[in-house]
Amino acid sequence: MAIYTPLFPTSTARWKQFVLTRRFTFASVILFISLILLSEVFLERGLGTRVISSFVSEPKKEPLSCSNPFEFDHHGPRPTYPRKANATFLTLARNSDVEGVIHSMKQVEGRFNKDRHYPWVFLNDKPFSEEFIACTSAATASRTYYGQIPREQWVQPDFIDEEKATKARKAMSKIRGVYYADSVPYRNMCRFYSGFFYKQPLLQNFKYYWRVEPDINYRCEIEYDPFLYLQDNNKSYGFTISVPEQYETTPTLWDTSMEFFNKNPRYLDPNNAMRFASKDGGKTWTRCTYWTNFEIGDLDFFRESEGYNKYFEHLDAAGGFYYERWGDAPMHGIAVSLLLDRDRIHHFDDFAYEHTAWEQCPDPSTPAYERGRCTCDYKNSMAVKWKR
Numbered sequence: 001m002a003i004y005t006p007l008f009p010t011s012t013a014r015w016k017q018f019v020l021t022r023r024f025t026f027a028s029v030i031l032f033i034s035l036i037l038l039s040e041v042f043l044e045r046g047l048g049t050r051v052i053s054s055f056v057s058e059p060k061k062e063p064l065s066c067s068n069p070f071e072f073d074h075h076g077p078r079p080t081y082p083r084k085a086n087a088t089f090l091t092l093a094r095n096s097d098v099e100g101v102i103h104s105m106k107q108v109e110g111r112f113n114k115d116r117h118y119p120w121v122f123l124n125d126k127p128f129s130e131e132f133i134a135c136t137s138a139a140t141a142s143r144t145y146y147g148q149i150p151r152e153q154w155v156q157p158d159f160i161d162e163e164k165a166t167k168a169r170k171a172m173s174k175i176r177g178v179y180y181a182d183s184v185p186y187r188n189m190c191r192f193y194s195g196f197f198y199k200q201p202l203l204q205n206f207k208y209y210w211r212v213e214p215d216i217n218y219r220c221e222i223e224y225d226p227f228l229y230l231q232d233n234n235k236s237y238g239f240t241i242s243v244p245e246q247y248e249t250t251p252t253l254w255d256t257s258m259e260f261f262n263k264n265p266r267y268l269d270p271n272n273a274m275r276f277a278s279k280d281g282g283k284t285w286t287r288c289t290y291w292t293n294f295e296i297g298d299l300d301f302f303r304e305s306e307g308y309n310k311y312f313e314h315l316d317a318a319g320g321f322y323y324e325r326w327g328d329a330p331m332h333g334i335a336v337s338l339l340l341d342r343d344r345i346h347h348f349d350d351f352a353y354e355h356t357a358w359e360q361c362p363d364p365s366t367p368a369y370e371r372g373r374c375t376c377d378y379k380n381s382m383a384v385k386w387k388r
C-alpha cells in the first residue's frame with residue numbers, strides 16, 4: 001500500500017509543527033543566553049557585554065571626577081630620601097588620553113614617585129583641557145607643568161610634497177600589520193619625539209627625563225632612583241625593552257643614516273654600540289631599536305650633541321618621517337648607538353615594564369622580585385617564552 005502523505009498538513013499537524021519550531025527557537029534563545037552568561041563568568045570582558053552593549057545605547061560619558069585626590073598609601077612612616085636628581089617625568093598626550101595618563105601616573109606614583117616627588121611635564125599639540133589639568137594634577141602630590149608645542153615643531157613641514165606623502169600613506173595602509181600607516185598625527189608625533197621634545201621650554205630646567213605613555217604598567221616596586229643611577233654612573237640613556245623595527249615603515253632609514261655618518265664620521269663615538277645597530281660594520285641594519293615609550297635619559301645629551309641635532313636635520317630634510325613612517329624609536333636607537341660611548345647606555349633589566357602587548361619581567365634574582373614586590377611572573381614572561 002502506498003504511503004499517503006498529505007500535501008497540506010492537517011490543522012493538528014500544522015499546530016504541532018508550529019509548537020515544535022517555537023520550542024526549538026525558545027530553547028536556542030535560552031542556550032544562547034546561558035552561553036553569554038557563562039562567557040561573562042570566564043572572561044572578564046565577555047561576549048555578553050559586547051552583545052548586550054550593542055543593543056543598549058552607550059550611556060552618556062560622565063566627565064571624569066577628579067575631586068578626590070589620588071589616594072596614597074599613608075600607613076606607617078613614609079621614607080624620606082636625602083638626594084634627588086634634577087629630573088622630571090615627561091608625558092606627551094592628547095586631552096582624550098586623560099584616562100590612560102592617569103592610569104600610568106598611578107603606576108609611576110605608586111611604584112616609585114609617591115615619596116620622591118619628581119615633577120611631571122605634560123606636552124600637547126593643542127591646549128590642555130581643564131579636565132586634563134585637574135585630573136592629572138590630582139593624581140600626584142608633585143608639581144605638574146603643562147606646555148603647548150609650537151605649531152612648526154608639530155605639523156608636517158611645507159617642504160614635504162603632500163601628493164607624494166599621501167600616495168605613500170595610501171600604499172602603506174594596504175600592507176597588513178603596519179599600524180598607523182595612514183596617520184599624519186602619528187608621523188607628527190614620531191618627528192616631534194625625534195627632533196623637538198628636548199627643545200621644549202618647560203624642559204630647559206631639567207637634566208633628566210623619564211618618558212611615560214598612557215596605559216603602561218610597572219609590575220615591580222622601583223626601589224632605587226633611576227635618575228640618580230644614571231647620574232652616579234655617568235650614563236646618558238636608559239631603556240627597558242628592545243624591539244626590531246618593521247621593514248615597511250623604514251625602508252630607507254638606514255641608508256639615509258649612513259649617508260650622514262659617512263659624510264660626518266667625526267660624530268661617531270670611538271667606543272660606540274655600532275654592533276647593536278649593524279653586525280657588518282654599517283652595511284646593513286639589525287633593525288634593533290630601544291622601545292622609546294620607556295626612556296630615562298639625559299636631556300643635555302640631546303640638547304648639546306651637535307651630532308644628534310645635525311643627524312636629525314639630515315633625516316628631516318630627507319622627508320622619511322612623512323614619505324615613509326620613520327619612528328622615534330629607530331631614530332633614537334641609531335643615534336644613541338652611534339653617537340654615545342656604549343658605556344653610557346644602560347639597560348634597566350631590573351624593571352618590570354609593560355606597554356601594549358610587550359613586557360619585560362625581571363630575573364627572579366632581582367631584589368624587588370626576590371622580596372615579593374613584583375606582580376609579573378618571570379616564568380611566563382615574554383623573554384622566557386621566546387627563549388623556549
Ligand SMILES: Nc1nc2c(ncn2[C@@H]2O[C@H](COP(=O)(O)OP(=O)(O)OP(=O)(O)O)[C@@H](O)[C@H]2O)c(=O)[nH]1
Nearest residue numbers: 092093094097123124125185186189213214293356
Ligand atoms: N598631543 C598629542 N599626543 C599624541 C598624538 N599622537 C600620539 N600622542 C602621544 O604620543 C605618545 C605615543 O603615541 P601612541 O599612540 O601611544 O603610539 P605608540 O606607543 O607607538 O602606539 P600604541 O602601541 O598604540 O601605544 C603617547 O603618549 C600619545 O599620547 C597627537 O596627535 N597629539
Ligand SMILES: *[C@@H]1O[C@H](CO)[C@@H](O)[C@H](O)[C@H]1NC(C)=O
Nearest residue numbers: 086087204205206207208300
Ligand atoms: C638642572 O639641569 C639644567 C640642565 O642641565 C640646568 O640648566 C639647571 O641649572 C639644573 N638645575 C639645578 C638646580 O641644578
Ligand SMILES: *[C@@H]1O[C@H](CO)[C@@H](O)[C@H](O)[C@H]1NC(C)=O
Nearest residue numbers: 233234235340341342343344
Ligand atoms: C663620563 O663619560 C664621558 C665619555 O663617555 C667622559 O668623557 C667623562 O669623563 C665621564 N665622566 C665621569 C665623571 O666619569
Ligand SMILES: [Mg+2]
Nearest residue numbers: 213214293355
Ligand atoms: Mg603608546
